[in-house]
Amino acid sequence: MIASTSPIVSLAVRAVTPVALVVAAYVLFAGHNQPGGGFAAGLMLGAIIVLRTVAGIQQPRHATVWLSVGGVVAGLVATAPLLWGEPLLDQVVVSWDIPLLGTVKTGSALVFDLGVVAVVVGLVIALLDGLDATSLVDRGRQSSPDDLEASP
Amino acid sequence: MIWFLLALHAFVVVALVAVGGRLGRRSLWVAAVPMAVTALWSATRLGSGDAIVTGFAWVPGLDVNVEFRVDELSSLLSLLVSGIGALVCVYAVGYFSRTATSMGRFAATLLAFSAAMVGLVWADSVWTLFIFWELTSITSFLLVGFKHVDPVARIAARRALVITAAGGLSLLAGFVLFVDAAGTARLSDIAPITGSTANAAAILILVAAATKSAQFPFHVWLPGAMAAPTPVSAYLHSATMVKAGVILVAVIAPAFQDTDVWKPLGLSFGLVTMLWGAIGALRHVDAKLILAWGTVSQLGLLIALLAVGTPKATFAAVSILVAHAVFKAALFMVVGEVDVRTGTRNINDLSGLRRSMPITFVVAVISGASMAGIPPLLGFPTKEAAIEAALGLSGAEFWIVGGLIIGGSVLTVAYTTRLLIGMFGASAPMPEHDVAPRRPAMSAPEVVLASASVLGFVALGWVTGVVRPAVVTVAPKAEVYSLLRWPGLTDAFVTSLVIVAVGAVFGALLARRHVVTGPVARGAANVDWTIDGVGRLARQIAGRVQHGSLPLYLATTVLVICAAAVPFAGQIDADTLYWWDNRAEAAMVVMIVAAAVSATQVSSRLGAALVLGAVGFSVAGLFVAYGAPDLVLTQLLVETVIVVGFVLGLGRLATTFPRPTRLWTVGRLVIAGAMGSAVAVALAGSAGNPVGEAPVRELAETAQTDGGGKNVVNVILTDTRALDTLGEVIVLMVVAVGILTLGTKRRRGRSPAVPGSDEPAGIAEVAR
Numbered sequence: 001m002i003a004s005t006s007p008i009v010s011l012a013v014r015a016v017t018p019v020a021l022v023v024a025a026y027v028l029f030a031g032h033n034q035p036g037g038g039f040a041a042g043l044m045l046g047a048i049i050v051l052r053t054v055a056g057i058q059q060p061r062h063a064t065v066w067l068s069v070g071g072v073v074a075g076l077v078a079t080a081p082l083l084w085g086e087p088l089l090d091q092v093v094v095s096w097d098i099p100l101l102g103t104v105k106t107g108s109a110l111v112f113d114l115g116v117v118a119v120v121v122g123l124v125i126a127l128l129d130g131l132d133a134t135s136l137v138d139r140g141r142q143s144s145p146d147d148l149e150a151s152p
Numbered sequence: 153m154i155w156f157l158l159a160l161h162a163f164v165v166v167a168l169v170a171v172g173g174r175l176g177r178r179s180l181w182v183a184a185v186p187m188a189v190t191a192l193w194s195a196t197r198l199g200s201g202d203a204i205v206t207g208f209a210w211v212p213g214l215d216v217n218v219e220f221r222v223d224e225l226s227s228l229l230s231l232l233v234s235g236i237g238a239l240v241c242v243y244a245v246g247y248f249s250r251t252a253t254s255m256g257r258f259a260a261t262l263l264a265f266s267a268a269m270v271g272l273v274w275a276d277s278v279w280t281l282f283i284f285w286e287l288t289s290i291t292s293f294l295l296v297g298f299k300h301v302d303p304v305a306r307i308a309a310r311r312a313l314v315i316t317a318a319g320g321l322s323l324l325a326g327f328v329l330f331v332d333a334a335g336t337a338r339l340s341d342i343a344p345i346t347g348s349t350a351n352a353a354a355i356l357i358l359v360a361a362a363t364k365s366a367q368f369p370f371h372v373w374l375p376g377a378m379a380a381p382t383p384v385s386a387y388l389h390s391a392t393m394v395k396a397g398v399i400l401v402a403v404i405a406p407a408f409q410d411t412d413v414w415k416p417l418g419l420s421f422g423l424v425t426m427l428w429g430a431i432g433a434l435r436h437v438d439a440k441l442i443l444a445w446g447t448v449s450q451l452g453l454l455i456a457l458l459a460v461g462t463p464k465a466t467f468a469a470v471s472i473l474v475a476h477a478v479f480k481a482a483l484f485m486v487v488g489e490v491d492v493r494t495g496t497r498n499i500n501d502l503s504g505l506r507r508s509m510p511i512t513f514v515v516a517v518i519s520g521a522s523m524a525g526i527p528p529l530l531g532f533p534t535k536e537a538a539i540e541a542a543l544g545l546s547g548a549e550f551w552i553v554g555g556l557i558i559g560g561s562v563l564t565v566a567y568t569t570r571l572l573i574g575m576f577g578a579s580a581p582m583p584e585h586d587v588a589p590r591r592p593a594m595s596a597p598e599v600v601l602a603s604a605s606v607l608g609f610v611a612l613g614w615v616t617g618v619v620r621p622a623v624v625t626v627a628p629k630a631e632v633y634s635l636l637r638w639p640g641l642t643d644a645f646v647t648s649l650v651i652v653a654v655g656a657v658f659g660a661l662l663a664r665r666h667v668v669t670g671p672v673a674r675g676a677a678n679v680d681w682t683i684d685g686v687g688r689l690a691r692q693i694a695g696r697v698q699h700g701s702l703p704l705y706l707a708t709t710v711l712v713i714c715a716a717a718v719p720f721a722g723q724i725d726a727d728t729l730y731w732w733d734n735r736a737e738a739a740m741v742v743m744i745v746a747a748a749v750s751a752t753q754v755s756s757r758l759g760a761a762l763v764l765g766a767v768g769f770s771v772a773g774l775f776v777a778y779g780a781p782d783l784v785l786t787q788l789l790v791e792t793v794i795v796v797g798f799v800l801g802l803g804r805l806a807t808t809f810p811r812p813t814r815l816w817t818v819g820r821l822v823i824a825g826a827m828g829s830a831v832a833v834a835l836a837g838s839a840g841n842p843v844g845e846a847p848v849r850e851l852a853e854t855a856q857t858d859g860g861g862k863n864v865v866n867v868i869l870t871d872t873r874a875l876d877t878l879g880e881v882i883v884l885m886v887v888a889v890g891i892l893t894l895g896t897k898r899r900r901g902r903s904p905a906v907p908g909s910d911e912p913a914g915i916a917e918v919a920r
Contacts, residue, residue: 027785033862035781037869043789050796063892067885074881078874109870112877119881119888124793126888130895131800 013048013055020048028113038113042120049121053128060128067126070118077112153193154206154220154274160186161267165260172256177245183259184241187266190234197227198618203340205276221276221340224621225470229273229399232477236391237266239597243485244383246593247492258298262387265291269392273399278327278337285323285364285396289316292393296380308376311679315373319363323400326356334407340625342407354408357400358417365397365451368425372675375432375444382488385440389447390481398454398473402466402626409461418459423556425452430563434570434662436670439487439497442571443480446523446564450476453560457538460553463630464544467623468537471635474619475522475534475608482519482601485594486512490575493588499574500666506576508587511595513576515602520572522605524565526652530608530615533635535561539651540644558651565655566662573663612637707819710827717830720837728839736777743770752820755808761798765791782865 024044031037052058164186172179197204207219222230241262248255268287275281290313297309330353331337333345361367366374374394378385388394401418408414429449433442450472457469489512490505491497506513518529525535539561542554608615616635623630639645732738747766754760768791775783812820855867869877 031863031866031870035785035863037782037863037866039869040782040785040789043786043793047789047792047796050793054796054800063888067888071881071885074878078878109867109874112870112874116877116881119884123884123888123891126891126895127797128800130891131797131804132895 010055010057013051013057017048020044028117031113038116039120042117045117045121046124049124050128060125063122063125063129066118066122070115070122073118074112074115077108077115154204154222157190157193158267158271160189161263165264168256168260168263172260175256177248177252177255179256179259180241180245183263184238186263187234187238187241190270191231191238194227194231194234197222198231199224199621215337216279217277218280219277219338220274222274223625225625226273228618228622230270232391232474233269233273234266236477236481237387239600240383240387243594243597246591247381247383247488261291261294265295272396276339278331278339282324282327286320288393288396289313289320292388295384295388296377298381298384305379307680308379310683311676312373312377314683315363315370319360322356323360326353326360329353329356339403344410345407346410350408350411351413354411354414355417357404358421361397361401362421365394365455366448367421367452367455368428369675371425371448372679374448375441375673376676378440378444382484382491386481386484386488389444390484391477394447394451395473398451401455401458402469405458405461406626415459415461419456419553422452422456422459426456426560427556430560430567433567434563437498437500437667438670439490439499439571439575441670442567443483443487446567447480449560449564453557456553457541462541463627464633465541466627467630467633468534468541470623471534471537471619475530478601478604479519479522479531482515482598485598486516489594494586502575503577515598516572516576518602518605520568524568524652525561525648528609530605532609533612533637536639536644536648537635539647543643558647561651562655565652566659569656569659570663573660577663609637707823710823714826714830717834720834723837729836734777737774740770740774740777757802757805757807757809761795761802765795
């Protein structure tokens with residue numbers, strides 16, 4: 001009942017994936033001055049992973065990798081200023097002049113946000129994994145919904 | 153040097169944990185190195201006249217410091233701790249067989265314990281002392297439970313840990329009060345304090361010392377701790393663990409000398425323990441248990457002498473502490489050797505070992521005689537000092553304290569005699585072939601310690617020169633006292649002669665009486681029953697509370713939140729309430745309410761999930777009406793993921809809800825209504841009661857200047873209040889790990905509920 005064997009769904013999800021990635025990246029970078037940010041970007045990536053899982057394109061895997069990388073990155077950015085005697089989570093702002101884009105202002109908050117992204121993605125994958133989404137999808141394909149009813 | 157030695161201990165502990173498994177018994181030699189170095193350095197510090205002080209501020213705001221001070225007393229104690237530790241390591245090489253396993257772990261734990269003990273005797277701040285005090289509790293737990301496959305050892309270790317850890321809590325509370333009353337946390341700065349705070353601190357600290365030093369009624373853990381390998385017993389119950397309480401009492405006594413409770417409580421602990429321990433030693437047939445109970449008795453004597461508090465008594469206590477460490481370690485080693493070589497410690501089965509184990513016999517006689525206080529051994533002048541101190545009291549104290557100490561000494565002589573006759577006496581010598589060959593690694597430390605008992609008497613002037621300055625650090629008036637080799641025919645000496653004579657006859661008579669088995673350890677059984685009972689009770693309560701019914705969990709949570717909202721009701725200011733900022737809000741609210749109500753009426757689960765999604769998206773619409781794009785974006789994304797998650801999760805459930813009972817339908821309505829009202833009341837209440845101006849402008853400015861971003865909300869998230877975000881990241885990770893664990897467990901095919909168990913699934917999972 002969940003999964004669709006429909007090639008239309010599958011193709012649509014495949015087609016929308018790169019777009020979603022770009023939008024997620026935009027949301028992440030835009031976060032500093034406009035609506036967006038790490039949490040939103042992470043959820044967007046999470047949503048596309050959910051769609052791909054439901055469409056049977058990919059399996060929810062490596063949740064622990066995402067989680068640990070995200071946690072370590074966020075933790076490092078948080079504690080790194082201590083090494084220079086600055087307070088915890090002190091932010092460093094850098095501006096670069098990049099051709100075509102002009103002056104880009106960014107800072108350690110962006111790296112922190114990247115950690116947040118990874119953790120959110122990890123959480124979504126963990127949810128899918130914990131709910132055993134793949135087997136649900138497979139069972140949805142192989143059997144009629146009625147067989148699923150008596151699950152404990 | 154202090155830091156170097158502590159670091160050396162720590163380094164070798166880590167190294168032994170890492171590679172000790174490959175070294176086998178050789179790791180014991182490695183562990184002996186830091187101990188020997190510490191002992192040698194301590195020996196050079198003896199009587200040097202100046203103290204080495206070092207430390208750093210640990211928590212400056214709370215005035216909690218790490219401070220060490222090596223003066224005459226602490227160097228003497230660390231010499232005992234590390235010196236006997238090194239000997240115990242050598243002894244353990246002989247004690248354990250070639251094939252013994254986990255020797256790396258054993259050596260590492262023993263060394264860690266030794267380090268904790270050294271830190272404890274060097275500590276100059278009560279907080280430092282407390283840390284090392286707790287470290288000795290933990291490491292001794294590991295040592296007592298070394299044979300962890302043996303349930304007896306496990307239970308004994310648990311008992312020791314529970315009692316000493318409870319004492320640790322008492323100590324912490326006592327130190328907090330002590331620092332409050334004394335105004336300093338430095339042990340070398342303490343001055344007499346009085347008052348109710350001081351009284352409470354005195355009681356708490358005495359109780360802590362009593363748990364550690366096995367004072368009645370907390371002594372029950374010590375005999376059980378004999379489940380440990382004998383090297384552990386020889387170390388823990390001669391020079392270290394049990395002496396920690398005595399040392400604490402000795403160094404902190406000057407502060408509490410003038411309080412009302414210190415002396416009576418200390419004397420009661422000490423005197424009762426001294427007698428009860430000696431009686432216990434007379435009743436047991438296991439040689440190691442006899443020594444254990446004898447240790448309890450000796451500790452009682454020490455605490456009693458320190459509680460008396462006269463300079464003479466303190467002097468006697470420290471002298472006995474030194475002598476006891478030496479002879480008790482040797483006696484434990486002797487018993488361990490007898491155990492290893494004959495296969496039994498029961499004095500009924502042992503006899504006539506003086507022929508088959510001559511060296512051990514000599515060591516046992518020397519150390520036993522030292523314990524009984526017979527010249528020419530170190531135990532004699534120290535015991536003499538104690539009796540002298542007891543006879544020097546006046547009035548009721550003279551009769552009670554003096555009488556009991558003399559009585560206790562008689563019993564000490566008696567159980568020593570009984571032990572020696574039981575093991576080495578020749579009623580019916582054991583056949584030679586029943587005795588395994590001698591192991592030099594065991595004999596050597598025994599001989600060293602026995603020689604120390606003899607040499608201590610020969611070089612009594614030197615011993616006095618070491619002990620007296622040590623005592624002076626806690627009792628300045630003690631500088632007039634000396635240990636005397638030949639006191640002359642004083643009252644004390646005559647009393648000693650009587651004590652030895654009566655005790656020896658009594659002990660010899662008892663040795664002929666055949667006791668089949670020792671008494672049942674009823675106190676220990678009670679402690680175990682209590683510990684198990686707490687566990688049972690906890691399981692029962694957890695079983696009730698963690699019933700496993702999700703609706704009931706939710707209902708409980710919601711009702712508690714409702715109760716928390718009640719105080720807000722009184723703060724609602726009707727003037728601040730108005731209907732809406734713009735009409736769009738009203739439209740959204742209507743949609744939200746309609747979706748929420750229909751969610752309660754839908755009978756299909758999928759439908760309910762979708763209607764809930766509608767609630768969420770309407771809330772996003774509400775945010776649009778407010779002009780909060782960040783919230784809209786996040787809300788939409790969260791809602792999307794939640795709806796998909798719901799739909800996936802529903803795949804495991806029946807498509808429709810089970811038909812609810814009427815009562816439950818009403819109950820749900822009430823709970824849902826209460827929750828809605830509670831949130832409304834809380835919001836209205838806090839809106840009517842603003843605390844100051846909202847810091848909007850400030851946040852907006854700092855976002856630009858500090859955060860370098862124009863989106864204030866996001867700058868708050870990543871910079872201004874980034875610590876909150878970090879906390880949320882951690883929460884998310886914890887949640888994810890929980891989900892993964894649950895998911896993985898289920899997939900491995902473990903049924904969540906234990907068959908035949910009425911415990912809910914969650915508890916069974918945790919219990920595993």
